[in-house]
Amino acid sequence: MAIKRRKITVVGAGFTGATTALMLAQKELGDIVLVDIPQLENPTKGKALDMLEASPVQGFDSNIIGTSDYAETAGSDIVIITAGIARKPGMSRDDLVNTNAGIVKSVCENVKTYCPEAIVIILSNPVDAMTYTAYQTLGFPKNRVIGQSGVLDTARYCTFIAQELNVSVEDVRGFVLGGHGDDMVPLVRYSNVGGIPIDTLIPADRIEAIVQRTRVGGGEIVNLLGNGSAYYAPAASLVQMAEAILKDKKRIIPVIAYLEGEYGYEDLFLGVPALLGGSGIEKIFELELTAEEKAALDQSAESVRNVIKIVSI
Numbered sequence: 457m458a459i460k461r462r463k464i465t466v467v468g469a470g471f472t473g474a475t476t477a478l479m480l481a482q483k484e485l486g487d488i489v490l491v492d493i494p495q496l497e498n499p500t501k502g503k504a505l506d507m508l509e510a511s512p513v514q515g516f517d518s519n520i521i522g523t524s525d526y527a528e529t530a531g532s533d534i535v536i537i538t539a540g541i542a543r544k545p546g547m548s549r550d551d552l553v554n555t556n557a558g559i560v561k562s563v564c565e566n567v568k569t570y571c572p573e574a575i576v577i578i579l580s581n582p583v584d585a586m587t588y589t590a591y592q593t594l595g596f597p598k599n600r601v602i603g604q605s606g607v608l609d610t611a612r613y614c615t616f617i618a619q620e621l622n623v624s625v626e627d628v629r630g631f632v633l634g635g636h637g638d639d640m641v642p643l644v645r646y647s648n649v650g651g652i653p654i655d656t657l658i659p660a661d662r663i664e665a666i667v668q669r670t671r672v673g674g675g676e677i678v679n680l681l682g683n684g685s686a687y688y689a690p691a692a693s694l695v696q697m698a699e700a701i702l703k704d705k706k707r708i709i710p711v712i713a714y715l716e717g718e719y720g721y722e723d724l725f726l727g728v729p730a731l732l733g734g735s736g737i738e739k740i741f742e743l744e745l746t747a748e749e750k751a752a753l754d755q756s757a758e759s760v761r762n763v764i765k766i767v768s769i
């Protein structure tokens with residue numbers, strides 16, 4: 457029996473999309489179709505060809521094509537949506553909502569037509585609301601519509617903890633819950649280094665500084681770059697999610713999931729810990745929260761709900 461190669465579409469061939477495509481290929485997770493608008497057809501083809509020409513040097517056998525024709529995406533196992541505008545210094549992610557809602561809707565109409573069985577991962581900001589827009593437009597089951605924020609926010613949080621303690625990032629475990637905004641909820645109580653709770657290793661004021669830096673971590677990069685937002689760590693985060701799905705790894709990682717009563721929220725997309733495997737989101741874990749943690753999550757959920765109201769059809 458011939459084994460079918462996996463097909464991964466990345467929509468948006470900008471900074472995050474192109475970086476994601478290369479990282480997916482380097483891990484040989486499948487053949488990659490990189491899509492952008494017709495006006496950028498040639499640059500998109502050029503980026504894909506340039507990446508493919510790295511394959512003999514790096515020794516990966518994934519094919520990579522660039523296109524603006526969704527027919528080329530047909531039958532993709534996973535579609536990753538990075539299409540949309542990025543913020544600049546002085547802007548919030550929510551300032552992007554109207555422009556990006558239109559883009560995400562038009563992309564999802566094509567995904568619905570050409571990739572009806574795909575698992576869709578959304579990155580475009582404001583990502584909690586854009587995942588809601590995608591869910592409404594696609595009409596796919598909730599397990600197949602997933603937003604990316606928690607892997608990235610947790611990665612930032614773990615980076616800062618590792619720096620603080622001068623330990624390997626591999627030994628740091630944490631969770632960031634809630635929306636992808638400045639009121640996201642890094643869960644200190646569930647964070648440890650090599651199994652040792654971080655509040656026994658780091659003084660409270662330093663932990664608070666790490667939590668605050670995590671919350672505005674996207675803005676820190678936006679201010680440094682000056683004309684766009686982060687893309688290496690976001691791309692790595694998307695690849696971790698795609699890998700968990702394509703290899704049916706059953707990883708437990710925070711993702712933006714559709715909630716129907718979990719944590720007390722209805723009809724909302726929000727970052728929660730989930731089991732990610734071959735069917736997409738296979739389970740949502742409801743952690744026990746203190747009153748203070750739940751109040752912080754409620755505030756974050758309320759911020760997301762206010763943005764969803766703007767885009768709700």
Ligand SMILES: NC(=O)c1ccc[n+]([C@@H]2O[C@H](COP(=O)([O-])OP(=O)(O)OC[C@H]3O[C@@H](n4cnc5c(N)ncnc54)[C@H](O)[C@@H]3O)[C@@H](O)[C@H]2O)c1
Nearest residue numbers: 468469470471472492493539540541542579580581583690
């Ligand atoms: N959720 C997260 O954690 C996270 C992290 C990083 C970036 N983002 C968001 O991802 C988005 C992309 O960021 P970026 O840095 O790659 O931006 P970018 O400007 O480098 O790339 C965006 C690309 O989308 C393309 N595009 C626009 N409309 C399109 C359409 N209708 N169809 C296909 N492609 C289209 C553009 O031509 C461009 O190439 C932004 O909204 C950004 O805020 C989110």
Ligand SMILES: O=C(O)C[C@H](O)C(=O)O
Nearest residue numbers: 543549581674675685686
């Ligand atoms: O901050 C941004 O605008 C991009 C992204 O959401 C991030 O957190 O890096």
